[in-house]
Amino acid sequence: MNKSSRLPGLYKLSLEERATVIAELAGLTASEKAILMGEGLSPAQADQMIENVVGIHALPLGIAVNFLINGQDYLIPMAIEEPSVVAGASFAARLVRDGGGFTTSSDEPVMIGQIQVLGVADPQAARSDLLAQKSRLLQIADQTDPLLVSLGGGARDLLVRVVEGSPVGSMLVVHLLFDCRDAMGANTVNTACEALAPEVENITGGRVVLRILSNLADRRLARAECAIPAEVLAFDQFTGPTVAKRIVEAYALAANDPYRAATHNKGIMNGVDAVAVATGQDWRALEAGAHAYAARSGRYTSLSHWSVDADGNLAGTLELPLAVGIVGGASRVHPTARVGLNILGVKTAQELAEVMAAVGLAQNLAALRALATEGIQRGHMELHARLVTSDQGIREPGNQGIREPGELIPDP
Secondary structure, eight states: OSSSSSSTTTSSHHHHHHHHHHHHHHHHHHHHHHHHTOOSSSSHHHHSSSSSOOOOOOOOEEEEEEEEEEEHHHHHHHEESSSSHHHHHHHHHHHHHTTTOOOEEEEEEEEEEEEEEEOOSSSHHHEEEEEEEHHHHHHHTTOOOHHHHHHTTTEEEEEEEEEEEEEEEEEEEEEEEOOOOBBHHHHHHHHHHHHHHHHHHHHSSSSEEEEEEOOOTTTTTEEEEEOOOGGGGOTTOOHHHHHHHHHHHHHHHHOOOHHHHHHHHHHHHHHHHHHHHHOOOOOHHHHHHHHHHOOOOSOOOOSSSEEEEEOOEEOOOOOOOOOOOBSSHHHHHHHHHHHHHHHTTOOOOOOOHHHHHHHHHHHHHHHHHHHHHOHHHHHHHHHHHHHHHHHHHHOOOSSSOOOOOGGOOOOO
């Protein structure tokens, strides 16, 4: 997207007008705009996606604005039922924009497949035997997806662990590291693991049980960081340095207490999951990976980190595993997910992961700012009241906003 994502007053437009603005900025076709306006997933398409289909469950699709990531503007599609998430992300992105925007990076899209081997007489010797045949085993794995290999992906490494003292005794766990390029990779990795299973049994003399992808995708991390000038944070009776200090203090509880960390990280995933749903990603896999990564030290803690740097800026970082794809899966068959990807304009799965990390950090910033100053309930309950009014049938058409999104309080 070449045009700015800074769209003040978008909330003042009618739903139709907002859809028109976004469609023009994202270069959507008339049929893609129609999908946004309700002509998305059909019952027949749904019936092909899962079992026992009886209907379609819809979610609101909003656009978070103001995002500047690595010097590029993005319109962020977010599908979520929770009030204040889109507003909070947009507001935080506006603050970060004044500090130069988000900077992101990511690892190569390498996923981990696990092969569990039981009944091995000498686990250490079997481990050595497997590693001695690593090259041949990687070649077998590559043969399961020659197209992906031709695109630069494929098997990268084979690791073998000996697990002692499990409820069923000693076992081997073989980790296949597989570069999935622009796919999430579950089907690809599972197929490769199943192809390797007979060979692993022949080499080890053991019995393979599980052959499955791991959702702890810690070889596929995405990172986002930002630095916000303290003066940008000032509002009402709160000075900028005071807000920055309080945000760091609020983060400190999440860093040290799992009860707060769970809610703190839930706020991060509010942003990540909303983009995931809007673009057809497996958000349950992302949740599993993120929370497992948050506990990688043996103690559950914050996924993000906040501090005040030497120049007095509020500095934030976020790192988490994000196994996402722009080919295959629901992103290919769900019409609204395809439109979501078109609005976002990402060209690779890595770019999508980096955008999602930036959204997660933005959502975290918005929640911490609210919690550490005036409290979470003022803006959140104001939006909740909007839902209640709508339910009572007295909501007026046209301007659906209460205040500018920059003033709303996000869920923690």
